Amino acid sequence: MKNLTTTFSFYLVFILFFLIYVRFNGLIFDAVSWDEAAYMTTGRDVANGLIPYKDFLELKPPLTFFLFSIPSVFFDDSFIAFRLYGYLFLYLSSIILFYIVSENHKLNLAVLFVFLFIGIMNYHFWLWNTSELITLPFILLSFLFLKQKSFFYSGLMISLATLIRINYCFTVIFIIFFLAYKIYRKEMKFIYLYRYILGGLIPLAIFIIYFYYHGALLDFKISNFDIFLAYSSENTFFSGIYNFFKAIFKLNYFYSYVFLPFSILLIFSLFGVKKDDYILRIYILSISLSIILSGHSYSHHFIQLIPFLIIFIAQTNFDWCNFTNRFKNFLLYTSILITFFISTFSNYKFIKEGKSIKSYHLYNKILTVIPAIDSNTKILALDYQIITWKYKSPRMSKITHTPSLFKKTTKTRIKPYVRNGIFDENYLDHLLNAKPEIIICSVRICEESRKSYEVEKISKLLIGYKEIYREPNVSKWEYTKTGTIIIYKSVN
Secondary structure: OOOHHHHHHHEEEHHHHHHHHHHOHEEEHOOOOHEEEEEEHHHHHHHOOOOOOEEEEOOOOOHHHHHHHHHHHHOOOOOHHHHHHHHHHHHHHHHHHHHHHHHOHHHHHHHHHHHHHHEEEHHHEEEEOOHHHHHHHOOOOOOHHHOOOOOHHHHHHHHHHHHHHHHHHHHHHHHHHHHHHHHHHOOOOOOHHHHHHHHHHHHHHHHHHHHOOOOHHHHHHHHHHHHHHHHHHHOOOHHHHHHHHHHHHHHHHOOHHHHHHHHHHHHHOOOOOOOOHHHHHHHHHHHEEEEHHHOOOOHHHHHOOOHHHHHHHEEEOOOOOHHHHHHHHHHHHHHHHHHHHHHHHHHHHHHHHOOOHHHHHHHHHHOOOOOOOOOOOOOEOOOOOOHHOOOOOOOOOEEOOOOOOEEEEHHHOOHHHOOOOHHHHHHHHHHHHHHHOOOEEEEHHHOOOOOOOOOOHHHOOOEEEEEEEEOOOOOOOOOOOOOOOOEEOOOO
């Protein structure tokens, strides 16, 4: 037993070193990420005592903000610490995945599946912190506890996951129906369903009490129910299916050296699963359905599926007994080696250039071109919100996700707030009259005249401002897109 524990611990250290090695470029990669900057801002807001939905609006469940407040408590303005915090969740997910997969395979093969997971998660648009990333340990633990028939803890974990990503409510519904069916077939006692529901209600009850105490219960309900329905209804079910498979195609096309071997491996596994794992199928099906129903299918939504697809692949035979299995092993090793070699090249380049990590971050460069900036400077960041986070600039809007301020869909999404007197319907007019000293924008929002944006109001906003700086090709956006940041300064 002692030797087994020592061996298991060795693999956990091995996984940690592999993760740090291949993920190191994520500390350098300063991307124009709307979500990450919003989480950095809302995390600090919660750490400073602000109440979600009442003092600021961000359409994510509440546990998201509280988890992202932890880096702000200890490292208030450290971009690197915030990234490393996300690595912690990736490592925890890797440990749980390793434990799950090791039940079917030897440890030396189980660790390869974890390396495959880490390699896939190294896709450039998944290097920064997302709600999908920090929810993985909770949703994986809910799966593990359910498999072990620890229903209370499974319900507790999936409740925490749902309080980070609301789409897991589909998984909850599927599991409750599955357990009810088992009870109907007399294959399970009702007490197990009761424990599952009880475990799930405890975190929700705590947040209900919290928001009731702070007079924000209606705000909580609207943000997590009404707005979720409005967001999901923006696309039809068929367009959701189309966007789902289009995203899969793009991932395989633009990140083919890792995703394509993984996809082929997944296809081979469809014909080689040894057992009927209904619980695993429920998780994969319900998460896939929730992505489809959201209608958007952004690539980072698929982060939620990756560990479960790897568990599915790991349930097949990988013995070197025939050509099919040898080919599957070839794909597995190829994906890992490609990730390793690409990371080696990136790390070698970093060492050779001899620069500090901070020197690669765009915000340090931009701060030098904005004159006389401090915490009192009124900055409206329609893109690249890291600047406002870094300098703790005063809020220009209650809406944290500022890139969506001038989106046409935002008007529809906030209607429940307007109806209940929580938010002013003319918020854009107030913003136009606020006269910030600095506006940070991008070609994407301020120059391309996209149909999804209020182009005329953006043009009106920029009257009385002059461009003082432009940084092209700052980082990759989804797939191959790049961003160009523009800094405007008031001439008045």
